[in-house]
Amino acid sequence: MLPRFWRKIKYRYDLVGSYCENCQSFFYPPRNLCPHCRRRSKIKEIPFDGKGRVLSYTVVHDAPEEYKEEKPYVVALIELENGVRVISQLVCDPEEVEIGMEVKKAFRKYGEDGNSGIIYYGTKFVPDN
Amino acid sequence: MKVGVVSYGTYIPIYRIKVEEIARIWGENAEAIKGGLGIYQKSVPDVDEDTATISVEAAREAVYRANINPKDIGAIYVGSESHPYAVKPTATIVGEALGVGNDFFSADLEFACKAGTAGMQMCIGFVRSGMIKYGLAIGADTSQSKPGDALEYSAAAGGAAFIIGKNPIAEVEETYSFTSDTPDFWRRELQPYPSHGGRFTGLPAYFRHVTSAAQGLMDKMGLKASDFDYAVFHQPNAKFPVRVAKMLGFTNEQIKQGLLVPYIGNTYSGASILGFAAILDVAKPGDRILLVSFGSGAGSDAFSIVVTDAIENFERNPTVWDKVNQGVFIDYGEYLKHRDKIRM
Numbered sequence: 001m002l003p004r005f006w007r008k009i010k011y012r013y014d015l016v017g018s019y020c021e022n023c024q025s026f027f028y029p030p031r032n033l034c035p036h037c038r039r040r041s042k043i044k045e046i047p048f049d050g051k052g053r054v055l056s057y058t059v060v061h062d063a064p065e066e067y068k069e070e071k072p073y074v075v076a077l078i079e080l081e082n083g084v085r086v087i088s089q090l091v092c093d094p095e096e097v098e099i100g101m102e103v104k105k106a107f108r109k110y111g112e113d114g115n116s117g118i119i120y121y122g123t124k125f126v127p128d129n
Numbered sequence: 130m131k132v133g134v135v136s137y138g139t140y141i142p143i144y145r146i147k148v149e150e151i152a153r154i155w156g157e158n159a160e161a162i163k164g165g166l167g168i169y170q171k172s173v174p175d176v177d178e179d180t181a182t183i184s185v186e187a188a189r190e191a192v193y194r195a196n197i198n199p200k201d202i203g204a205i206y207v208g209s210e211s212h213p214y215a216v217k218p219t220a221t222i223v224g225e226a227l228g229v230g231n232d233f234f235s236a237d238l239e240f241a242c243k244a245g246t247a248g249m250q251m252c253i254g255f256v257r258s259g260m261i262k263y264g265l266a267i268g269a270d271t272s273q274s275k276p277g278d279a280l281e282y283s284a285a286a287g288g289a290a291f292i293i294g295k296n297p298i299a300e301v302e303e304t305y306s307f308t309s310d311t312p313d314f315w316r317r318e319l320q321p322y323p324s325h326g327g328r329f330t331g332l333p334a335y336f337r338h339v340t341s342a343a344q345g346l347m348d349k350m351g352l353k354a355s356d357f358d359y360a361v362f363h364q365p366n367a368k369f370p371v372r373v374a375k376m377l378g379f380t381n382e383q384i385k386q387g388l389l390v391p392y393i394g395n396t397y398s399g400a401s402i403l404g405f406a407a408i409l410d411v412a413k414p415g416d417r418i419l420l421v422s423f424g425s426g427a428g429s430d431a432f433s434i435v436v437t438d439a440i441e442n443f444e445r446n447p448t449v450w451d452k453v454n455q456g457v458f459i460d461y462g463e464y465l466k467h468r469d470k471i472r473m
Contacts, residue, residue, distance in 0.1 A: 013185075013226040047228060068473075069176050069466060091175065093457075107185040107226055109177040119213055121181060121222060 001113075005120060012122035015048040015105055017084060026082045050105030051128060052080040059094045066111050078103055078125055089124045096127065104128040132256050133297030133434060135263065136197075138190025139406045139449050140183045141287040141393055144173040145456040146464045148282055154461045155277050162282055167367025171285040171394025173459060173467050174271045178286070180209045181219045183269040183399075185226040187290035191265070192227060194444045195292050199227045202292070203261025204234040206251055208244025208268045208398045209288075210316070210323075212237050223267065234261070241314060242363055243424030244268060245289065245398040250304055250430060252293035263294040270397035275322040276470060283366055285394030289402040298440040299409060299418070302433045305346040307338050314425035325425075331369070334427050339363065339373045342429035343421045350433055354378035357433075358416040361387030361404035363423035365395045379419075386411060392453050405434075407449035412436040 010016050017028035021042035025034060028048065034041030057076035060067075067073065074097050076090040090103060103125040110120040147170045152159035163169055174183070184207050192199055207219040220235040234255065238244040245268015252264025269288025274280035293301075313334030316323040326334075339362055347353060354360070360379045362370040367390050374384045387404030389396075396403055401422040408418055413436065420432040465471050 009225055010228075013222075014228060016228075091177070107182050107189070108175075109179060109182060119179075119181075121226070124177070 002118065005118075012110075013107065015050050015080070015086075015123055016045060017048050019044050019046050026084045028080075028084045028086055048084065049081055050123075052078045052086075052103055052125070054090065054097065054099055054101045054103060055079050055085065056099060057090065057097050059097075076103070076125065091124050091126050102128040130257075130295060131297055131300040131437065132253055132295055133293065133300035133437075134291050134409070135294040135297050136191045136195030136292040136443070137289060137406050137409060138187045138192070138194060139287070139289045139403055139452060140186040140190070140269075141396070141403070141449075141452045142172050142174040142178055142183070143455055143457050144175060144467060145170045145393075145458050146173055146461070147458060150461050150464075151281055165368070166282060167371070167391055168283055168394055169391050170456070170458075171283060172287055172396065173464055174286040176467055176469075179213045179271055180207070180211050180269045180288070181213050181222045183271070183286065183288040184209075184219055184223050184267045184290065187269065187288045188223055188227055188265060188267055191290040191292050197263060197292070199229045200232075202227070202229045202233060202263045202265050204252055204255050204264040205229065206236060206238050206248030206264070206266050208238040208240065208246075208248045208266070209270050210239055210241055210244070210397060211271045211273060212239070223265070240428060241424035241426050242365070242395075242397045242400055243422040243428055243430055245402050246420070246422040246430040246432070247424075249291055249293060249301075249432070250306070252291075253301055253304065256293055256295065263292050266291050266293060268398035268402045270399055272395065272397040273316075273322050276465075278322070280323070280325065283390075283395040285396050287393060287396035287403055288399040289406045291402070296439060297437060298443050299412070299434045299436045302435055303346060303350050304430060304432045305342060305349055306428060306430045307342040307345055308428035309338070311338075311427040313427055330365075330425070334425060335363070335365065335369050335423055336373055336376070338427050338429040339421050339423050340376055342431040343377050343419060346419075346431035346433060352433065354383075356417060357383060357419045359386060359408045359412065360384050360419040360421075361401055361408055362421045363401040363429075364388060364390035364404060365400070367391050389449070389453050403449060407453075409436070409440070410445050410448040410450070412440065414438045414440060
């Protein structure tokens with residue numbers, strides 16, 4: 001678990017995605033190969049701006065044990081300004097969320113391995129007021 | 130060569146709890162507490178926020194406003210007394226989240242509520258010596274308090290980040306520190322909550338150190354209180370900074386802009402520097418600011434800072450007061466959940 005999380009830290013702490021210079025497509029999570037251009041792909045890693053809007057969402061009432069404290073919480077499908085779609089927790093009152101709502105990235109805790117294990121951090125979204 | 134604050138960013142969690150709500154649980158008189166401390170409410174972190182997340186958010190705002198390449202940051206110091214790990218530096222998390230790379234000096238600092246200003250002094254030294262281009266100093270806390278203790282009315286959460294470098298928006302003219310072994314407030318290893326000396330935290334601790342540091346700085350520079358346009362002192366409650374300002378000859382007008390504690394509580398390592406950031410939000414070129422932090426144990430760092438012309442083209446919105454004035458009020462039960470005080 002430790003090395004698996006550590007390898008992805010860069011992409012979780014910030015929205016670092018990839019860009020194909022051949023067909024101008026953006027990807028998140030980052031890809032090593034462009035699915036459109038395949039062997040002609042020219043992949044470059046780039047940080048995304050972190051602003052977007054809600055395309056759709058769901059409110060989780062029946063949460064896994066480690067997320068019980070946060071329920072009910074919102075999980076949203078978010079379209080970033082470059083067209084990339086990400087699924088992320090949206091930290092806000094479930095009454096507040098609506099389709100089309102403008103959101104921005106936020107650095108938050110994902111969870112932790114109990115009281116003596118490591119703490120997992122990463123990107124979530126919050127309303128962009 | 131002017132060295133000082135090139136950029137700054139702040140973060141205050143949106144949740145608030147009122148003094149009345151805490152007093153209701155412990156059967157105390159809210160009006161007497163509000164009168165005694167001058168605090169009406171305090172900020173509370175969300176369940177997924179801690180000193181690392183507050184540090185990253187404040188630092189991101191600072192980097193965004195500075196419009197610099199994060200890779201030019203050569204040092205990161207995070208001052209806090211609530212680092213998420215006892216062993217594993219918060220500064221490493223900040224560096225990774227900002228995309229600073231791996232080529233930077235770094236450590237976590239701890240000196241009660243003055244660890245953030247200690248980081249600023251270290252960065253000033255690094256920049257002046259030419260060892261780095263920019264240094265990032267952060268003071269942030271999600272301060273702990275024992276349920277039912279007097280500290281519970283004030284222990285809050287928030288932080289501020291400063292990028293130190295050349296061509297600043299606010300030049301640090303001089304800094305001076307006053308340090309002594311004074312056991313006014315402490316937390317022993319493995320203890321979840323700090324202990325304090327009650328009234329002993331006043332005269333021999335806060336007032337002695339803050340006045341000595343401020344006076345020492347002014348003597349060193351040949352300045353007096355009226356030479357400053359603004360002053361900001363560490364603010365564990367609203368009474369102490371107001372009283373210490375009076376003792377040093379400052380007026381209420383000089384300290385008003387930086388006095389945030391009535392509305393967000395004591396943000397510990399963030400307290401004096403969030404107030405300083407609120408002053409930078411409105412300061413004009415040529416304004417001189419006195420910043421004095423205080424860390425229990427005990428010590429004070431004093432700074433004389435002069436705002437430069439560069440502040441006029443600097444993005445200062447949203448302001449610190451915008452963030453202070455927002456708020457979602459929660460009750461004591463939700464507060465316990467947010468502060469992870471419910472054992473399941």
